Amino acid sequence: MKLARKDILGLQDVSREEITLILDTADSLKEISSRSIKKVPTLRGKTVINLFYEPSTRTRTSFEIAAKRLSADAINISPTTSSIAKGETLIDTARTLESMSPDIIIIRHSASGAPHILARLLSQSIINAGDGFHEHPTQALLDMLTIREKKGTIEGLTVAIVGDIAHSRVARSNIYGLITMGASVRVCGPALMMPRDIGRMGVDVHYDMEEAIRGVDVIMMLRIQFERHHNSRYPSTREYARSYCLNEAKITGAKKDVMVMHPGPINRGIEISPEVADGPYSVILDQVANGVAVRMALLYLLLPGEQL
Amino acid sequence: MKLARKDILGLQDVSREEITLILDTADSLKEISSRSIKKVPTLRGKTVINLFYEPSTRTRTSFEIAAKRLSADAINISPTTSSIAKGETLIDTARTLESMSPDIIIIRHSASGAPHILARLLSQSIINAGDGFHEHPTQALLDMLTIREKKGTIEGLTVAIVGDIAHSRVARSNIYGLITMGASVRVCGPALMMPRDIGRMGVDVHYDMEEAIRGVDVIMMLRIQFERHHNSRYPSTREYARSYCLNEAKITGAKKDVMVMHPGPINRGIEISPEVADGPYSVILDQVANGVAVRMALLYLLLPGEQL
Amino acid sequence: MKLARKDILGLQDVSREEITLILDTADSLKEISSRSIKKVPTLRGKTVINLFYEPSTRTRTSFEIAAKRLSADAINISPTTSSIAKGETLIDTARTLESMSPDIIIIRHSASGAPHILARLLSQSIINAGDGFHEHPTQALLDMLTIREKKGTIEGLTVAIVGDIAHSRVARSNIYGLITMGASVRVCGPALMMPRDIGRMGVDVHYDMEEAIRGVDVIMMLRIQFERHHNSRYPSTREYARSYCLNEAKITGAKKDVMVMHPGPINRGIEISPEVADGPYSVILDQVANGVAVRMALLYLLLPGEQL
Numbered sequence: 001m002k003l004a005r006k007d008i009l010g011l012q013d014v015s016r017e018e019i020t021l022i023l024d025t026a027d028s029l030k031e032i033s034s035r036s037i038k039k040v041p042t043l044r045g046k047t048v049i050n051l052f053y054e055p056s057t058r059t060r061t062s063f064e065i066a067a068k069r070l071s072a073d074a075i076n077i078s079p080t081t082s083s084i085a086k087g088e089t090l091i092d093t094a095r096t097l098e099s100m101s102p103d104i105i106i107i108r109h110s111a112s113g114a115p116h117i118l119a120r121l122l123s124q125s126i127i128n129a130g131d132g133f134h135e136h137p138t139q140a141l142l143d144m145l146t147i148r149e150k151k152g153t154i155e156g157l158t159v160a161i162v163g164d165i166a167h168s169r170v171a172r173s174n175i176y177g178l179i180t181m182g183a184s185v186r187v188c189g190p191a192l193m194m195p196r197d198i199g200r201m202g203v204d205v206h207y208d209m210e211e212a213i214r215g216v217d218v219i220m221m222l223r224i225q226f227e228r229h230h231n232s233r234y235p236s237t238r239e240y241a242r243s244y245c246l247n248e249a250k251i252t253g254a255k256k257d258v259m260v261m262h263p264g265p266i267n268r269g270i271e272i273s274p275e276v277a278d279g280p281y282s283v284i285l286d287q288v289a290n291g292v293a294v295r296m297a298l299l300y301l302l303l304p305g306e307q308l
Numbered sequence: 309m310k311l312a313r314k315d316i317l318g319l320q321d322v323s324r325e326e327i328t329l330i331l332d333t334a335d336s337l338k339e340i341s342s343r344s345i346k347k348v349p350t351l352r353g354k355t356v357i358n359l360f361y362e363p364s365t366r367t368r369t370s371f372e373i374a375a376k377r378l379s380a381d382a383i384n385i386s387p388t389t390s391s392i393a394k395g396e397t398l399i400d401t402a403r404t405l406e407s408m409s410p411d412i413i414i415i416r417h418s419a420s421g422a423p424h425i426l427a428r429l430l431s432q433s434i435i436n437a438g439d440g441f442h443e444h445p446t447q448a449l450l451d452m453l454t455i456r457e458k459k460g461t462i463e464g465l466t467v468a469i470v471g472d473i474a475h476s477r478v479a480r481s482n483i484y485g486l487i488t489m490g491a492s493v494r495v496c497g498p499a500l501m502m503p504r505d506i507g508r509m510g511v512d513v514h515y516d517m518e519e520a521i522r523g524v525d526v527i528m529m530l531r532i533q534f535e536r537h538h539n540s541r542y543p544s545t546r547e548y549a550r551s552y553c554l555n556e557a558k559i560t561g562a563k564k565d566v567m568v569m570h571p572g573p574i575n576r577g578i579e580i581s582p583e584v585a586d587g588p589y590s591v592i593l594d595q596v597a598n599g600v601a602v603r604m605a606l607l608y609l610l611l612p613g614e615q616l
Numbered sequence: 617m618k619l620a621r622k623d624i625l626g627l628q629d630v631s632r633e634e635i636t637l638i639l640d641t642a643d644s645l646k647e648i649s650s651r652s653i654k655k656v657p658t659l660r661g662k663t664v665i666n667l668f669y670e671p672s673t674r675t676r677t678s679f680e681i682a683a684k685r686l687s688a689d690a691i692n693i694s695p696t697t698s699s700i701a702k703g704e705t706l707i708d709t710a711r712t713l714e715s716m717s718p719d720i721i722i723i724r725h726s727a728s729g730a731p732h733i734l735a736r737l738l739s740q741s742i743i744n745a746g747d748g749f750h751e752h753p754t755q756a757l758l759d760m761l762t763i764r765e766k767k768g769t770i771e772g773l774t775v776a777i778v779g780d781i782a783h784s785r786v787a788r789s790n791i792y793g794l795i796t797m798g799a800s801v802r803v804c805g806p807a808l809m810m811p812r813d814i815g816r817m818g819v820d821v822h823y824d825m826e827e828a829i830r831g832v833d834v835i836m837m838l839r840i841q842f843e844r845h846h847n848s849r850y851p852s853t854r855e856y857a858r859s860y861c862l863n864e865a866k867i868t869g870a871k872k873d874v875m876v877m878h879p880g881p882i883n884r885g886i887e888i889s890p891e892v893a894d895g896p897y898s899v900i901l902d903q904v905a906n907g908v909a910v911r912m913a914l915l916y917l918l919l920p921g922e923q924l
Contacts, residue, residue, distance in 0.1 A: 033717040036920060037661030039689075045345030047373060057704070058712050061691055065663060065716050068689040073347070073376040075369055088365070088573035096366050096572060099596035100373050101341040264712060265704035288715035304344060353653030355681060381655070381684040383677055396673070396881035404674050404880060407904035408681050409649040612652060 003301040007119040007126040010135035011176040019181060023145050025297035026290065028308065032069055033292055042306045043072035043299060047102040050076045051093075052129070053109045058264055058288060059129050059138070063106050066295035070305075075102070090114055091121065098122045103303050107131075125302040133167045139263050140173035142294040144181060146287050147218055150259055155182035160206075160213045160254075162244055163222025163271055164193040170263045171222055175201055188212035189222075189244065209244050213254045220261045221246050221272050237270050247273035251281065259283050311609040315427040315434040318443035319484040327489060330605050331453050336616065337608065338601035340377055350614045351380035351607060355410040358384045359401075360437070361417045366572055366596060367437050367446070371414050374603035378613075383410070398422060399429065406430045411611050415439075433610040441475045446606065447571050448481035450599040452489060454591050455526055457598070458567055463490035468514075468521045468562075470552055471530025471579055472501040478571045479530055483509055496520035497530075497552065517552055521562045528569045529554050529580050545578050555581035559589065567591050619917040623735040623742040626751035627793040635797060639761050642906065642913035644924065648685055649908055658922045659688035659915060663718040666692045667709075668745070669725045674880060674904060675745050675754070679722050682911035686921075691718070706730060707737060714738045719919050723747075741918040749783045754914065755879050756789035758907040760797060762899050763834055765906070766875055771798035776822075776829045776870075778860060779838025779887055780809040786879045787838055791817055804828035805838075805860065825860055829870045836877045837862050837888050853886050863889035867897065875899050 003018060011019070032038055048067040052060050060076065067074040077097075088096075090109070094117070097105060104125040107115045112132030119126040130136040147154055159178055165171045165187045178185050179202050187198065188206040198205055206212035213219050224240065246260065260272075260281040268274050277284060300308070311326060319327070340346055356375040360368050368384065375382040385405075396404075398417070402425070405413060412433040415423050420440030427434040438444040455462055467486055473479045473495045486493050487510050495506065496514040506513055514520035521527050532548065554568065568580075568589040576582050585592060608616070619634060627635070648654055664683040668676050676692065683690040693713075704712075706725070710733070713721060720741040723731050728748030735742040746752040763770055775794055781787045781803045794801050795818050803814065804822040814821055822828035829835050840856065862876065876888075876897040884890050893900060916924070 035661070038663060038717065038719075039661035045343070045347035047346060047376070049369075057693060057709060061665075061693060061713070062716060064691055065689075065718075068663070068691075073373075075372055075376075077365060077369060089576070092572070092574055092576075093365060095593055096596050097369070099593040100370060100600050101346065101597065102373075103346075264708065266708055268705070268708075285711055285715040288712050289717065292716050353651070353655035355654060355684070357677075381681075383680055383684075385673060385677060397884070400880065400882055400884075401673060403901055404904050405677070407901040408678060408908050409654065409905065410681075411654075 002304070006302070007115070008137050008298055008302070009115050009119055009126065009128045011137045011140050011173045011180065012135070014137070014177070014180070016180050019141070019144065019177060022141055022294065022297050022301060023148055025301055026141075026145050026293040029296045029300065030290070030293035032296070033289070038069050039071060040069070040308070041071045042308060043067070043070040043303060046072040046104070046303055046305065048072045048074045048299065049097055049102045049105045050074060051097070051105055051107045052076070052078045053107070054130070056108060056129070058291065059108065062288070062291040063129065063295050066292050066299055069292070070296055070299055072103075072299065090117060094118045094122055098124060104299065127298055127302070130169055132169065133172075134169050135173045136169040137173045137177075138291070138294055138298065139170050140177040141298075142287055142291040143174055143220065143261060143263070144177055145290045145294055146261065146283050147259065149286070149290070150283060151217060154178065157217040158184045158186065158215065159218040159220060160186040160188060160216045161220045161222065162188045162209060162212060162246065164224055165189050165198065165222070166193050166195040167225055168222045174220060175203055179203075186212050186216065190240070209250060210253050213250065216254050216258060218259045218261065219246060219251070219254060223263060223265065224267055224271055241270050245269065245271055245273055246276050248275050248279070251276060261287060264288070310612070314610070315423070316445050316606055316610070317423050317427055317434065317436045319445045319448055319481045319488065320443070322445070322485070322488070324488050327449070327452065327485060330449055330602065330609060331456055333609055334449075334453050334598065334601040334605035337604040338598070340604070341597070341600055346377050347379060348377070348616070349379045350616060351375070351378040351611060354380040354412070354611055354613065356380045356382045356607065357405055357410045357413045358382060359405070359413055359415045360384070360386045361415070362438070364416060364437070366599065367416065370596070370599040371437065371603050374600050374607055377600070378604055378607055380411075380607065398425060402426045402430055406432060412607065435606055435610070438477055440477065441480075442477050443481045444477040445481045445485075446599070446602055447478050448485040449606075450595055450602040451482055451528065451569060451571075452485055453598045453602055454569065454595050455567065457594070458591060459525060462486065465525040466492045466494065466523065467526040467528060468494045468496060468524045469528045469530065470496045470517060470520060470554065472532055473497050473506065473530070474501050474503040475533055476530045482528060483511055487511075494520050494524065498548070517558060518561050521558065524562050524566060526567045526569065527554060527559070527562060531571060531573065532575055532579055549578050553577065553579055553581060554584050556583050556587070559584060569595060572596070618920070622918070623731070624753050624914055624918070625731050625735055625742065625744045627753045627756050627789045627796070628751070630753070630793070630796070632796050635757070635760065635793060638757055638910065638913050638917060639764055641917055642757070642761050642909040645912040645916065646906070646909035648912070649905070654685050655687060656685070656924070657687045658924060659683070659686040659919060662688040662720070662919055662921065664688045664690045664915065665713055665718045665721045666690060667713070667721055667723045668692070668694045669723070670746070672724060672745070674907065675724065678904070678907040679745065679911050682908050682915055685908070686912055686915055688719075688915065706733060710734045710738055714740060720915065743914055743918070746785055748785065749788075750785050751789045752785040753789045753793075754907070754910055755786045756793040757914075758903055758910040759790055759836065759877060759879070760793055761906045761910055762877065762903050763875065765902070766899060767833060770794065773833040774800045774802065774831065775834040775836060776802045776804060776832045777836045777838065778804045778825060778828060778862065780840055781805050781814065781838070782809050782811040783841055784838045790836060791819055795819075802828050802832065806856070825866060826869050829866065832870050832874060834875045834877065835862060835867070835870060839879060839881065840883055840887055857886050861885065861887055861889055862892050864891050864895070867892060877903060880904070
């Protein structure tokens with residue numbers, strides 16, 4: 001079975017059945033990366049373009065590896081080595097790339113909605129690899145794959161998301177996806193880092209971290225995006241860390257078998273202590289491995305090609 | 309049949325028979341990009357190096373896609389991530405790359421003549437992907453493929469090229485190629501943007517745009533290269549646009565079935581109005597698609613390999 | 617036969633048998649690059665990551681070409697287009713990449729010991745592509761392959777290494793490797809460019825170049841790393857060149873069939889005169905060709921895969 005949609009732009013409008021199909025497919029593709037020959041011919045002759053307007057190691061590399069393990073050709077385009085430097089508009093760049101007949105364009109862009117513009121204009125499939133403060137659906141999908149893998153199901157779990165909720169596309173995509181899959185979601189962070197429309201998102205809002213993580217199954221820490229904050233929204237990183245850094249003392253309030261997640265890259269000692277990041281509760285590296293599997297699944301499900 | 313030359317450095321010395329062979333081959337290769345599996349094994353085991361000293365989206369991506377659709381291995385080298393940062397001379401870089409046994413080197417360089425230096429020194433085939441203000445032969449070839457596709461032939465057509473003729477490698481290559489193929493060429497732009505040797509190039513020179521495009525079959529607009537002009541050659545972009553921006557009013561003077569071309573990226577509202585760029589006369593996106601086909605043709609024709 | 621070690625971090629602890637196996641394998645793989653179809657399926661489905669924290673043309677390209685000629689998938693990661701820009705630690709980057717199941721990580725880093733950290737932490741094979749002022753083992757291996765190819769053997773030869781010994785990872789790796797293979801090594805340079813522990817390295821130390829190269833079989837010139845020296849260690853490049861630039865006058869003191877080597881990129885007229893660099897004694901371009909062969913050999917010998 002394939003997805004009945006052209007694009008993955010966000011999880012706000014993706015159904016439980018679709019998410020389940022993606023996670024099931026990722027589950028079955030994951031095994032390829034542990035083979036000695038990590039390659040199947042499924043997407044041979046397909047062209048995948050990674051159009052990254054923002055720097056990225058893990059997401060771009062994860063998509064590139066996913067494409068290559070399915071035998072697709074991957075082309076990387078990033079602002080510094082492209083005519084984006086010449087001031088071409090996003091739309092003209094998109095139309096130009098479309099004319100080269102790629103099969104799928106993966107885009108990361110600092111402007112919320114950029115992938116949606118491409119999706120409307122182009123006949124090719126578009127995957128949002130992170131747009132501004134909006135969505136980062138493949139991150140949420142790999143997070144959900146990791147939760148399901150460890151907990152058996154997502155339904156009925158309680159997940160606390162902690163950090164700068166307002167400026168986190170990871171938080172937003174996870175909120176949509178987790179609620180769709182039947183989890184209860186708590187968000188926690190300083191008031192200035194809470195989105196204005198949080199009341200309409202179906203989550204419990206907390207400002208105190210100990211309260212927020214009491215009895216939860218999953219704690220999802222967010223990265224403080226220093227590089228995006230031109231003026232500071234919070235007194236100091238030290239003060240932020242005192243209230244919101246997940247350390248071993250705070251974690252005792254959660255369930256005994258709590259999972260700790262982080263999308264990376266980690267600011268050690270700011271949002272998460274090294275002992276927790278590297279400790280037994282942490283599934284941070286499982287998330288990365290599942291990232292390749294989820295992206296392989298999306299490439300497979302969005303593109304026509306050989307059945308697995 | 310293959311080309312009987314080692315390199316494509318410019319169109320000044322390329323014969324009508326050679327251009328026809330390239331366009332015919334591109335025509336037959338173009339269909340590969342519309343297949344579900346966009347890949348043929350023709351150049352398997354060949355190594356193509358993209359050596360880009362200037363930033364580029366469309367040209368570099370176009371060559372990379374062309375190489376991969378023919379199953380060649382493509383290696384990208386650009387100044388910012390290379391030892392060019394260490395001040396190595398072009399010649400030493402070229403000799404170094406040669407010793408790694410690539411089959412073809414595609415070079416873009418800000419210095420006119422850089423590809424010619426490589427071609428003389430190296431045993432491998434060299435394709436000029438744009439050198440300074442000199443030539444950009446693959447752009448002119450894709451332009452001619454597009455004209456031939458739409459008009460059936462190039463012979464006997466009248467083509468107006470409008471913009472900064474003096475600093476346009478696209479203009480120069482098109483002038484050589486179009487005249488070789490039997491077209492009449494008019495050039496048009498402000499006097500300061502006209503090359504000194506224009507009188508010897510076999511074209512009609514115009515300074516008034518309405519005159520220049522009267523009755524023509526093809527209008528080829530050039531990009532104003534803001535990024536290359538350190539001191540301004542013209543009062544202002546607004547004034548430039550008033551005289552030379554192709555808009556719907558001006559276009560009425562041309563033939564009813566005139567084609568409008570632009571090598572991209574477009575400065576909308578400066579050299580071309582959005583209505584014209586996106587309108588029915590525009591073949592700008594066909595040019596991009598033909599770029600992949602022409603580059604596949606050149607890689608195929610310059611390299612020994614399986615017959616198609 | 618394969619190597620019985622996981623990583624190649626330096627040549628200090630690599631045995632004569634291991635070096636011989638690497639050079640023999642490189643010898644037999646070298647022929648692939650002269651075929652019309654330069655590709656064997658040996659490492660199909662393997663993932664090779666080039667993690668380059670410092671800019672490089674020759675080394676990165678050499679590894680990428682080596683990987684592709686063995687049919688491995690090569691992924692390039694460099695600081696400017698990665699989350700390294702976000703301040704992630706080397707260890708977190710390494711762990712993240714590990715979780716994507718590559719088979720081998722090739723790392724260049726400005727910090728001595730960076731590859732060793734990765735090797736200890738990760739299950740994958742690590743190849744040091746240059747770490748700070750420490751080691752650059754693949755350069756020394758390609759140098760030794762070139763010497764063996766031209767001289768038949770390394771044992772019993774006398775090799776002079778000239779330049780900034782203290783800050784040269786090329787010198788250090790060659791000293792270890794050449795001595796292991798039975799050569800006598802002389803080092804030569806200004807006193808301020810001599811490492812403090814040079815007395816314990818088993819080499820003859822010279823400050824006068826004519827003395828140093830008298831009667832030698834091989835002269836290995838080092839690059840003056842202008843880009844790494846923030847404050848000058850030597851009066852001027854002109855004065856440096858007068859004492860240590862290898863020119864035709866100086867070379868007459870060496871053996872008649874002396875070989876001249878340089879790891880590139882060359883500073884012409886500073887450490888080596890153009891006549892010598894391009895002259896009959898020079899094997900600089902053979903070194904580059906052998907670089908691809910040695911890197912193919914290491915990828916082959918470190919990874920399980922089809923026998924050749």
